[in-house]
Amino acid sequence: MLQPKNNQLVLVLDFGAQYGQLIARRVRDLHVYSEIVPCDTPASELAAMAPSAIILSGGPASVYASDAPTVDVGVFDLGVPVLGFCYGQQIMAALLGGKVGHVDKGEYGPATLVRDGASMLLADTPAEQTVWMSHRDAVVRVPEGFQVTAHTETCPVAAMECPRRRLYATQFHPEVRHTAYGNKMLQTFLFGICGLEPTWSMEGVVDALVSSIRAQVGERRVILALSGGVDSSVVAALVHRAVGNQLTCVFVNHGMLRKGEPELVEQVFRQQFDVPLVHVHAEERYASILAGVTDPEEKRRRIGTEFWKVFFEEAAKLDGVELLAQGTIYPDIIESGVRKTGGKASTIKSHHNLIPFPDGVQFDLIEPLDHFFKDEVRELGLVLGLPEAMVYRQPFPGPGLAIRIIGEVTPRKLAILKEADAIVREELDAYNARLFEQTGERNSEHSCWQYFAVLPDIRSVGVMGDERTYARPIVVRAVESTDAMTADWAKLPYEVLGAISSRIVSEVAGVNRVAYDVTPKPPATIEWE
Ligand code: XMP
Numbered sequence: 001m002l003q004p005k006n007n008q009l010v011l012v013l014d015f016g017a018q019y020g021q022l023i024a025r026r027v028r029d030l031h032v033y034s035e036i037v038p039c040d041t042p043a044s045e046l047a048a049m050a051p052s053a054i055i056l057s058g059g060p061a062s063v064y065a066s067d068a069p070t071v072d073v074g075v076f077d078l079g080v081p082v083l084g085f086c087y088g089q090q091i092m093a094a095l096l097g098g099k100v101g102h103v104d105k106g107e108y109g110p111a112t113l114v115r116d117g118a119s120m121l122l123a124d125t126p127a128e129q130t131v132w133m134s135h136r137d138a139v140v141r142v143p144e145g146f147q148v149t150a151h152t153e154t155c156p157v158a159a160m161e162c163p164r165r166r167l168y169a170t171q172f173h174p175e176v177r178h179t180a181y182g183n184k185m186l187q188t189f190l191f192g193i194c195g196l197e198p199t200w201s202m203e204g205v206v207d208a209l210v211s212s213i214r215a216q217v218g219e220r221r222v223i224l225a226l227s228g229g230v231d232s233s234v235v236a237a238l239v240h241r242a243v244g245n246q247l248t249c250v251f252v253n254h255g256m257l258r259k260g261e262p263e264l265v266e267q268v269f270r271q272q273f274d275v276p277l278v279h280v281h282a283e284e285r286y287a288s289i290l291a292g293v294t295d296p297e298e299k300r301r302r303i304g305t306e307f308w309k310v311f312f313e314e315a316a317k318l319d320g321v322e323l324l325a326q327g328t329i330y331p332d333i334i335e336s337g338v339r340k341t342g343g344k345a346s347t348i349k350s351h352h353n354l355i356p357f358p359d360g361v362q363f364d365l366i367e368p369l370d371h372f373f374k375d376e377v378r379e380l381g382l383v384l385g386l387p388e389a390m391v392y393r394q395p396f397p398g399p400g401l402a403i404r405i406i407g408e409v410t411p412r413k414l415a416i417l418k419e420a421d422a423i424v425r426e427e428l429d430a431y432n433a434r435l436f437e438q439t440g441e442r443n444s445e446h447s448c449w450q451y452f453a454v455l456p457d458i459r460s461v462g463v464m465g466d467e468r469t470y471a472r473p474i475v476v477r478a479v480e481s482t483d484a485m486t487a488d489w490a491k492l493p494y495e496v497l498g499a500i501s502s503r504i505v506s507e508v509a510g511v512n513r514v515a516y517d518v519t520p521k522p523p524a525t526i527e528w529e
Contacts, residue, residue, distance in 0.1 A: 012055045014059075015088065019175050021036060023055055082168070090171075098142045103155075107155060110178055112129070125185065140156070140157070209238055209242075217243045219246075221248070222324070223325070229396065230381060233265075235327040249276065258400075258421055259418045262279070272385070290408075294407050296529035299403060328369060329372055424453045427503070449480055450477075451479070451490070462513060471512040473512070474504055474508070478492060489518045
């Protein structure tokens with residue numbers, strides 16, 4: 001779908017690998033386009049896609065198991081270079097007359113690879129190097145015409161190749177960063193062995209996505225729920241570039257966004273892009289459905305249900321809308337646990353069924369980002385001209401500030417939290433910017449990944465001037481993380497914490513104390529509710 005004009009395409013055949021998309025991703029990082037397809041795609045279909053190279057991914061199965069995934073053996077006779085990793089190496093060996101054995105002791109984690117003789121794939125890498133292993137089975141006899149090019153202490157065939165047929169394979173995982181020269185091997189394969197050129201770019205992707213959206217939409221009208229988050233914003237900008245005013249964006253303002261966010265959405269989409277935008281002021285409606293509710297899960301449930309109600313009410317007011325655009329990205333698909341392999345993705349309907357379409361309502365879906373990782377989506381956003389504040393927006397939960405106000409959400413509490421949160425973000429945005437300047441990395445050591453204010457449902461005593469106060473505390477939460485699965489509290493310099501604290505108590509009426517949350521996840525979670 002996104003194949004560049006020079007037709008360079010690397011197909012990754014997916015055997016159910018944990019790292020399948022990661023391989024495609026590494027290839028794209030080297031500026032060659034790559035897509036993942038199911039491993040059982042017939043060789044004739046693969047040939048029709050005219051790939052420049054094929055990579056066989058790893059996978060959890062055992063090649064001789066009765067239900068083991070396999071590949072059309074014709075793949076090895078297409079005249080296209082093939083590179084196999086882990087299970088990919090084993091299936092290559094098994095199908096071409098070699099032998100795979102079940103080893104008693106699996107090998108998981110780093111291992112020292114020792115090269116054996118000449119190798120095209122391992123050229124330009126040291127005689128001994130660290131690689132990442134994750135396997136139980138291994139090749140014990142290579143097929144005729146192959147030579148063993150490396151071993152480890154427990155794995156006699158850690159890499160093999162048959163240069164005459166342009167077939168290469170490794171037992172280890174070059175796509176994983178822990179394999180020190182993995183990227184070098186991929187470069188050698190793509191540019192040295194396959195003769196490709198690093199010409200693929202995000203600008204090219206935007207062009208390709210735009211034409212494919214145009215073809216899918218035709219003359220029809222599209223609707224999109226804009227949240228102000230990165231994914232829905234990028235889809236809005238893309239679809240708008242493709243079909244202009246055939247797109248209507250509906251922005252449901254539930255009143256629990258952070259200070260300045262509704263204004264940013266208006267400014268970017270109405271003013272900068274001139275997208276038809278319906279800004280639904282649902283603040284009062286939400287205030288009433290949340291009145292008296294203190295249970296966090298109940299808050300989430302009410303906010304989520306109401307969101308789709310409001311959205312479909314607006315959709316019903318628009319004539320002839322047949323398509324719904326969504327910012328589903330690749331990790332969403334993985335997390336939903338429904339579509340396991342990227343290649344099969346297009347044939348299986350998944351978590352979209354979770355959108356509670358009202359009775360009798362159905363839309364065709366447009367999901368242009370479903371092959372991409374978050375940071376690729378950010379790059380697309382920059383190419384499309386979205387502002388950095390939107391593109392690098394930190395994760396923000398759908399239920400918004402409601403789950404950062406412990407206990408009942410009231411307009412007064414919301415107002416306090418918005419002000420305090422704006423100060424936390426201002427100070428920590430500046431802190432992150434200073435670290436970025438020093439390191440050139442956005443998520444460098446000790447930079448904050450997510451940071452915000454929380455309003456607990458208590459008051460404490462303080463003193464201001466000669467007066468005793470009995471007011472609210474604010475808890476500052478700032479974490480270092482990469483994926484939110486685990487997190488550590490950010491080791492912020494005392495001056496930064498001091499600046500946040502003194503600004504909050506002097507600028508936010510109703511707050512007389514600031515505390516810093518120093519708990520990692522686990523055992524705590526990032527959010528307080
Ligand atoms: P926790 O609190 O579970 O959060 O450590 C992990 C990540 O998920 C975000 N989060 C949510 N996102 N709806 C969302 O869209 C939610 O209900 C929700 N709860 C937590 C949280 O901000 C963090 O990035």
